[in-house]
Amino acid sequence: MIDGFKRPKLLLIDGNSVLYRAFFAVPLLSNSQGAYTNAVYGFAQMILNVLNQEKPTHIAVAFDKGKATFRHQIYEAYKGKRAKTPPELSGQFEMARMLLDQFRMRYLEAEDYEADDLIGTLARVGEEADFDVMIVTGDKDLLQLVSERVTTCLTKKGTTDLTRYDPAGVRERFSLDPLQVIDLKGLMGDASDNIPGVPGVGEKTAIKLLDEYGSVEAVLDHIDEISGAKLKERLREHCELALLSKRLATIERDVPLTLTLDDLRFAGFALEDVTAAFRTLEFKSLLTRVRDWQGILQETTQVGGQHSLFAGDDTLSTDAHTYREGGAPSAVDERAKEIEQIREDVRIASLDELSEVIASFEGPIAILADGLRRYHTDRLAGVALATADRAVYVKIMASESSERSVSEPPVDGMAVDRTLDQGGALPHRETDDSSVGAGALALQQNAFARQLAPLIELLCDETREKIVFDAKAWRVALHAHGVEAASARPFAHALDALLGTYLLRASEGAPELADAILYAIPEAPIPESLYAAREQSGEPYQIGLALWAQWLSRAREAMIEQLKSKNLWSLYEDVEVPLSYVLADMEIYGVKIDASRLKAIGAELAIEIEQLTNRIYELAGTEFNINSTKQLGEILFERMGLPPVKKTKTGYSTSADVLEKLAPQSEMVTEILRYRMLTKLQSTYIEGLLREIRWPSSRIHTSFHQAKTATGRLSSEEPNLQNIPIRMEEGRRLRHAFVPSQDGWKMVAADYSQVELRIMAHLSRDEALVDAFMTGVDVHTRTASQVFDVPESEVTSLMRRQAKAVNFGIIYGISDFGLSQNLNISRAQAGAFIEQYFAKFPGVRSYMDQAVKFAKEHGYTETVLGRRRDLPGIHSRNFNERSFAERTAMNTPIQGTAADMIKVAMIRLAERLRADGLEARMLLQVHDELIVECPAREVEMVSLHMAEAMEQAIELSVPLRVDLHVGDTWYDAK
DNA sequence: GCCACCTGC
DNA sequence: TCTGGCAGGTGGC
Numbered sequence: 001m002i003d004g005f006k007r008p009k010l011l012l013i014d015g016n017s018v019l020y021r022a023f024f025a026v027p028l029l030s031n032s033q034g035a036y037t038n039a040v041y042g043f044a045q046m047i048l049n050v051l052n053q054e055k056p057t058h059i060a061v062a063f064d065k066g067k068a069t070f071r072h073q074i075y076e077a078y079k080g081k082r083a084k085t086p087p088e089l090s091g092q093f094e095m096a097r098m099l100l101d102q103f104r105m106r107y108l109e110a111e112d113y114e115a116d117d118l119i120g121t122l123a124r125v126g127e128e129a130d131f132d133v134m135i136v137t138g139d140k141d142l143l144q145l146v147s148e149r150v151t152t153c154l155t156k157k158g159t160t161d162l163t164r165y166d167p168a169g170v171r172e173r174f175s176l177d178p179l180q181v182i183d184l185k186g187l188m189g190d191a192s193d194n195i196p197g198v199p200g201v202g203e204k205t206a207i208k209l210l211d212e213y214g215s216v217e218a219v220l221d222h223i224d225e226i227s228g229a230k231l232k233e234r235l236r237e238h239c240e241l242a243l244l245s246k247r248l249a250t251i252e253r254d255v256p257l258t259l260t261l262d263d264l265r266f267a268g269f270a271l272e273d274v275t276a277a278f279r280t281l282e283f284k285s286l287l288t289r290v291r292d293w294q295g296i297l298q299e300t301t302q303v304g305g306q307h308s309l310f311a312g313d314d315t316l317s318t319d320a321h322t323y324r325e326g327g328a329p330s331a332v333d334e335r336a337k338e339i340e341q342i343r344e345d346v347r348i349a350s351l352d353e354l355s356e357v358i359a360s361f362e363g364p365i366a367i368l369a370d371g372l373r374r375y376h377t378d379r380l381a382g383v384a385l386a387t388a389d390r391a392v393y394v395k396i397m398a399s400e401s402s403e404r405s406v407s408e409p410p411v412d413g414m415a416v417d418r419t420l421d422q423g424g425a426l427p428h429r430e431t432d433d434s435s436v437g438a439g440a441l442a443l444q445q446n447a448f449a450r451q452l453a454p455l456i457e458l459l460c461d462e463t464r465e466k467i468v469f470d471a472k473a474w475r476v477a478l479h480a481h482g483v484e485a486a487s488a489r490p491f492a493h494a495l496d497a498l499l500g501t502y503l504l505r506a507s508e509g510a511p512e513l514a515d516a517i518l519y520a521i522p523e524a525p526i527p528e529s530l531y532a533a534r535e536q537s538g539e540p541y542q543i544g545l546a547l548w549a550q551w552l553s554r555a556r557e558a559m560i561e562q563l564k565s566k567n568l569w570s571l572y573e574d575v576e577v578p579l580s581y582v583l584a585d586m587e588i589y590g591v592k593i594d595a596s597r598l599k600a601i602g603a604e605l606a607i608e609i610e611q612l613t614n615r616i617y618e619l620a621g622t623e624f625n626i627n628s629t630k631q632l633g634e635i636l637f638e639r640m641g642l643p644p645v646k647k648t649k650t651g652y653s654t655s656a657d658v659l660e661k662l663a664p665q666s667e668m669v670t671e672i673l674r675y676r677m678l679t680k681l682q683s684t685y686i687e688g689l690l691r692e693i694r695w696p697s698s699r700i701h702t703s704f705h706q707a708k709t710a711t712g713r714l715s716s717e718e719p720n721l722q723n724i725p726i727r728m729e730e731g732r733r734l735r736h737a738f739v740p741s742q743d744g745w746k747m748v749a750a751d752y753s754q755v756e757l758r759i760m761a762h763l764s765r766d767e768a769l770v771d772a773f774m775t776g777v778d779v780h781t782r783t784a785s786q787v788f789d790v791p792e793s794e795v796t797s798l799m800r801r802q803a804k805a806v807n808f809g810i811i812y813g814i815s816d817f818g819l820s821q822n823l824n825i826s827r828a829q830a831g832a833f834i835e836q837y838f839a840k841f842p843g844v845r846s847y848m849d850q851a852v853k854f855a856k857e858h859g860y861t862e863t864v865l866g867r868r869r870d871l872p873g874i875h876s877r878n879f880n881e882r883s884f885a886e887r888t889a890m891n892t893p894i895q896g897t898a899a900d901m902i903k904v905a906m907i908r909l910a911e912r913l914r915a916d917g918l919e920a921r922m923l924l925q926v927h928d929e930l931i932v933e934c935p936a937r938e939v940e941m942v943s944l945h946m947a948e949a950m951e952q953a954i955e956l957s958v959p960l961r962v963d964l965h966v967g968d969t970w971y972d973a974k
Numbered sequence: 975g976c977c978a979c980c981t982g983c
Numbered sequence: 984t985c986t987g988g989c990a991g992g993t994g995g996c
Contacts, residue, residue, distance in 0.1 A: 030995095177982085332990075574996080625994095628995055629978060648978070649977080650978080653978085654979085655978075655980090656979080657980065676979080676980075677993095680980055680981070681981095683993060684980080684981070684992055685981085687993095688992070688993080705990095709987060711988080713983085713989060715990050716990085717991060720990080720991045722982060722983075722990075723990080723992085724981080726981095756983090808987080811987085811988075814986085815987070816986085817985070819988045879984050879985085880984065880985075880986085890988090891989085895983090895988060895989065899989095927982080927983045927989085929983085
C-alpha cells in the first residue's frame, strides 16, 4: 500500500452455483431435525474462508429466481436438459438465505435474470467505482468477467479450495482472453445449459479458431479461409446457431438495479448471530472455528440473553408468554381490551405505503423507531409516525417486502456512496407496479436503504419540524442498514427528546420515552393504556408505539419552552446535539483490536490462574469456589481464624481493602488478591472484549450514552471502553491490543492535566490554588508543602501521596473518616489534614459553602455551561440524604464542568479534523482524555488540533494543560 | 434481580 | 449519623 489508501473490495458470490457444487462435494449431512444441511455447510465454510482471506468491504450473494429468464425468450430449449434440483438440495436454498441474514450479508435475485447477470452488472459497477471485485462461483462462464480489477474464483472439488483467475490466469488455462470465453461457448456450446454451439466443434477446434480470428463473428467472416472442408461446411450451416449460442452465453451487464454499492457494504457480523445459526444447523466444527477466530476462550452460555434480530418483539413476546403461564392476571386482559378499543385510532401500514403516509402528515411530526434496543446490530422493525391528531405505524420487517420489486427515484437527502460520486452510480430505472418482472430487481434484504428513502428524506428535510427520541441511535442503525445521510447534520433540526429530557432532569438517570412525554405533558395518560401496550408483542406494541409517537409530537413545544426557560437551550443546541453526531461517527467507526494479542495475554493469564487456584486450595486445605465471597469468608474468618475487619449486609466483607490489611498475616490472602486481579482481567477484559469484536473488521464498536449520568459525563457500554485497566501493569498490557486500524497509523492520546482541580481553582478563585496553576508547579507537591508546612523541596513522596488524596477528597466532598480509610491513618489525623488544607486554601472552603448555599436556595446545582442537576435531598431532614446532596452540590459543578469542557473540545476537534481534510479519526473519550488514530504524517497536525481544541474549550481563570502521547498502540501512547 | 466486587476517571 | 463523586461488567446466590 504505497499511498496508504486501501481500495474497497466487492465480493460477489454466485449463490446457486456454490450451493450446487457444495451439495455434490460434501457428503449428505442432516441435522437432528432430519433436514439436509450439507450444501449449506459447504457454503458456510466457503464464506468463512473468503472472509478470513479476502476481508471484503462489500458483499452481495446472487441467486437465480428459478423462473423463465430473457434467455428462454430467445431460445426455448435453454437449460432444457438440466436435471431437476435434487429434493435434498432444494430445501437448503432457504437455509442459506437465513444464514446470510445472520452474517448480515445482502443477497439478491431478479425476476428476469440469472445470478450471472446480477454478478456481471455488479462487477461492472464495482469496477467503474474503482473497487477490487472478486467473484466466487463454480461456473466457468463467469470467467468472461475477469479484468484488471475483477478476479473470478472457481470452486475446486470441494468448496473450500478456490482457483483464482486473473486475466493472465485465464490466458494460461484456456489460451483465451476472458471475453473470448463467450465466443468459446458460442462455438463449442455447453451441454449442461443445453446451449447448442456448432455441432462437431469441440474445445480444441474452438480455441484454435479463436486464436486465429478472435471472435465468433470474425470466424464467420472468414469462413472461406478456414482449412478443412467439413469444418467449413458445419460453420456455414450453423452460423446462426453459433451467434445465438454466443448470445446465450453472454452475461448481461446492464441489469437495472435499485440499489447502490453502499447498500452492499459489509460491516462484519455479530458473533452471537452466527453462532446461533450454526447451533441451529448443528455445524459444530464451524462453531468452534468462528469462535477461534474471535478468540473466544470459553463457550458463550448466555442463551437467555441471546440477541435476536427482532429484539424488541422477542423480549416482549417472551414476557407476554410468561404472563400467560403465570396464570394470566386479569389486568393484562383488561389492558389488552383497552388496546383493542384504541386500535381504531391507529393505522398500521406496510412499507410500500411509507411515502404516502409521510406525505399525508402536516405540521410537527414525531418519528419513533421500533426495534433498536441495540442499535449497532438490531434491524429496524418498524417506524411510528404521528402528529397531534394522527398516528401510523409502518412495518419495515414485513416479509412481503421482499416479494415485490420496489423502485424509488433518488432522493436528495439520501447519500450517495463516496465511491458513487466518482461515477459509479448504479443504473436506475423507475418501474411501476404493472411492469414488475420487466427487469426490476427484487432485493431480498437491503430493500431497506431504498425503501426507507422517503423516511430519510423526511429526517433530513430542514423545513419539516420533527421530534425524535435518540437521533444517534437512528444514525448508527441507518448506517448499519447501509443508509448514509448526505447532509452533514441530518436530524439537527429535529428535536431530540432524549437529549432534551436529559438536560431537564439529569439527576434521574437516562430518560425513557415515557419520561420525555410525561415531563412535558404531565397529564398524558401514559400509565394506563400506553404502558399496557408495551407489555404486549406484535400489533398491540405497534399500536402502543404509534400512540407514544402521538403524545411525543404534542410534547414538542412544551419541551422547547422548558429548555429555553431554564437556559438549557444553548447547551442543547450548541453542545449536546453537535456532540451526538461526533459520537455516532465514533461508534460507527469503532476501534481496531488485535485479537491475537488479547488471546495471547489470556493464555498467559489462564496458566497463572490455574497455578494460583491450586496454591489457594493447598493453603486452605480444601477446594472451594474462590469467586464466592460467602465461601471465601467462611474459609478466611472461620476455618483459618483471621480477624474479620469489616462486615457487609450479607456477611463478612472480603473486599480488597480488607484483604490488604490481612495480607501480612496470611500468604493465602496475598494469593487471593492476585487471583482476583487476574480473573477480573480474564473474564471482564480478555473474554469480554473478545466477545465484542466484529469480524472480519476486528473492530469493537461501543455505545456511548449521552443521556445517562447525573453530572453530564458520558458513559460507555457493550463494551465499556472507559474502564480499560491502566494502574496495574498486568492489566495495562491489554492496551497493547488497541491498535490503529491501518498500517503506518498511530494512536494519539491527549489528556487534561488536573482538570478538576483547575476547575475548582477557577470556581473558588482561591488565591493559593490559582497561583499554583499560574506558576505551573506540581499541584500535589504544592498542596503537601502547604498542608505539612514544609518547603516544596522537602516534600517527601509520602507527603505528596497524602496531599493528592486530600485534593481528591476535597473535590468529592470529603469526610475525615473517608480520608482516614483511604490513607489508612487515624481519623483524628485525617481531620487535621483537612483542617490544615482549608486553613491554607480558604477560598476553597468558601466556595464549598457557597455551592451548598446555592443548592439550598435553588434546589439544584449547575455547571459553568448551565447544565443542571436537581438536588431534592438538599432539604431532607435525614442527615445522610442531606449530606449526600451537599457533597453533590460541591462535586457536580466540578465534575460536570469538566464534562462540558471535553464535550466542547470533541465538537471543535471533529470540526477541525474535517475542515483540514485529515484522515485522523476520534476513537474514544475517557472523561478527561481523547484517543485519536491517524496516519503517521498527520501526527503533528493532529496533536496541535487536539491540544488546542481541549485547552481552548472553555476559558477559565487558570490555564488548562493537555498532555499528549503518541504510540503504535494505546499502551504506547503514554 | 440484587449484592459484592473490581475496573476506570 | 456513619462516612468521598460518577460510571459498567462479572459472578454468585
